[in-house]
Amino acid sequence: MAEIIEGIYQLLTPFPEFSYDDAKALRRQLEEHPRVTKGLPYVLPYLIKSGGEIALVDCGWNTDNAYKALEIGMQEHGSHPTEIEKLFITHVHPDHYGMSGRLKQLSSCEVVLHEKDAEFIAARYFAPRPLADEMSLFMELNGVPTVSAPGMSMGSFGMLDKVSPVPPDTEVKGGETFKVGDFDFEIIWTPGHSPGHICLYEPNRKILMTGDHILPTITPNVSIHTQTHGSPLGDYMRSLEKLVDLDVKHVLPAHEFDIRDLKKRIVEIEEHHEVRLAEMLRCVDRGGSTAWDVAGRVKWATGMLADFEPWMQRAAVGETLAHLEYMFELGQLSKVMRGKHLYWLPV
Numbered sequence: 358m359a360e361i362i363e364g365i366y367q368l369l370t371p372f373p374e375f376s377y378d379d380a381k382a383l384r385r386q387l388e389e390h391p392r393v394t395k396g397l398p399y400v401l402p403y404l405i406k407s408g409g410e411i412a413l414v415d416c417g418w419n420t421d422n423a424y425k426a427l428e429i430g431m432q433e434h435g436s437h438p439t440e441i442e443k444l445f446i447t448h449v450h451p452d453h454y455g456m457s458g459r460l461k462q463l464s465s466c467e468v469v470l471h472e473k474d475a476e477f478i479a480a481r482y483f484a485p486r487p488l489a490d491e492m493s494l495f496m497e498l499n500g501v502p503t504v505s506a507p508g509m510s511m512g513s514f515g516m517l518d519k520v521s522p523v524p525p526d527t528e529v530k531g532g533e534t535f536k537v538g539d540f541d542f543e544i545i546w547t548p549g550h551s552p553g554h555i556c557l558y559e560p561n562r563k564i565l566m567t568g569d570h571i572l573p574t575i576t577p578n579v580s581i582h583t584q585t586h587g588s589p590l591g592d593y594m595r596s597l598e599k600l601v602d603l604d605v606k607h608v609l610p611a612h613e614f615d616i617r618d619l620k621k622r623i624v625e626i627e628e629h630h631e632v633r634l635a636e637m638l639r640c641v642d643r644g645g646s647t648a649w650d651v652a653g654r655v656k657w658a659t660g661m662l663a664d665f666e667p668w669m670q671r672a673a674v675g676e677t678l679a680h681l682e683y684m685f686e687l688g689q690l691s692k693v694m695r696g697k698h699l700y701w702l703p704v
């Protein structure tokens with residue numbers, strides 16, 4: 358796959374539903390004609406190879422196909438997964454972190470992850486049952502009718518066999534610098550899409566790896582669920598501001614294709630959320646609404662909430678909550694418990 362500059366290479370690993378060749382073809386097509394695809398076809402890991410040192414940023418799902426793609430991609434640049442010394446994970450979502458355990462076994466690499474994402478590896482990947490029970494209660498709290506709730510809480514079990522989890526060797530907070538040969542990568546903590554999401558910035562070569570935080574056409578899901586605290590959308594908006602003044606030449610996301618104008622993209626994403634916030638505010642009744650009520654009224658690109666698969670409904674409720682909580686933070690909404698349900702009210 359593509360050389361960004363000497364020593365930094367963009368690789369590609371397919372999602373489970375796609376072959377390597379189809380995913381590569383889509384990578385080319387999408388860059389020429391950006392459009393919405395049904396699901397994500399691939400993740401873009403980055404190989405850093407300098408001064409005899411080898412590091413990787415993100416990996417992919419733990420499928421044989423994705424591993425094979427990684428192996429081919431690395432071999433094209435004279436390296437191999439067994440030689441990885443450092444593995445930086447932008448966040449613990451399965452498409453970025455899924456293959457970590459397998460790579461650790463092969464290479465004994467140092468796995469680097471933010472402490473906030475390290476926190477929920479155990480609950481999410483090693484002992485997921487209690488989390489599912491918590492999720493049912495959480496859905497009830499937010500007004501999801503009980504017929505939907507059990508299916509929704511089981512939504513993510515299907516992916517566990519495609520993740521090979523491993524605890525990190527090094528937990529970061531943001532602000533650290535890692536040397537890989539001639540490169541100095543700074544860790545920038547960008548919570549929002551995930552509480553421990555990080556970006557990597559190389560100031561001398563002006564390279565920024567944005568993970569899922571900033572993508573060229575997709576706005577990443579920013580959601581409230583049982584493992585988030587506070588206001589993820591507030592965090593996300595502040596994390597965008599952290600990057601806006603960086604001196605950059607190459608902006609490298611983990612999906613889609615390279616970002617040409619970072620500032621412009623940040624403004625677009627901010628505007629998208631402003632529109633969404635105003636729309637959600639209009640969907641809150643004077644007398645109060647649950648997150649489920651609001652999610653049922655707003656427009657979704659993929660159709661009506663009632664027709665969604667359970668896991669999509671869960672994502673929609675989580676995303677709605679993130680917007681409601683942010684408006685609460687801004688003083689535009691208040692919230693109150695009535696019986697078992699949480700209601701939001703305009704101020």
Ligand SMILES: [Zn+2]
Pocket residue numbers: 448450550569
């Ligand atoms: Zn993600």
Ligand SMILES: [Zn+2]
Pocket residue numbers: 400450452453569611612
């Ligand atoms: Zn992703």
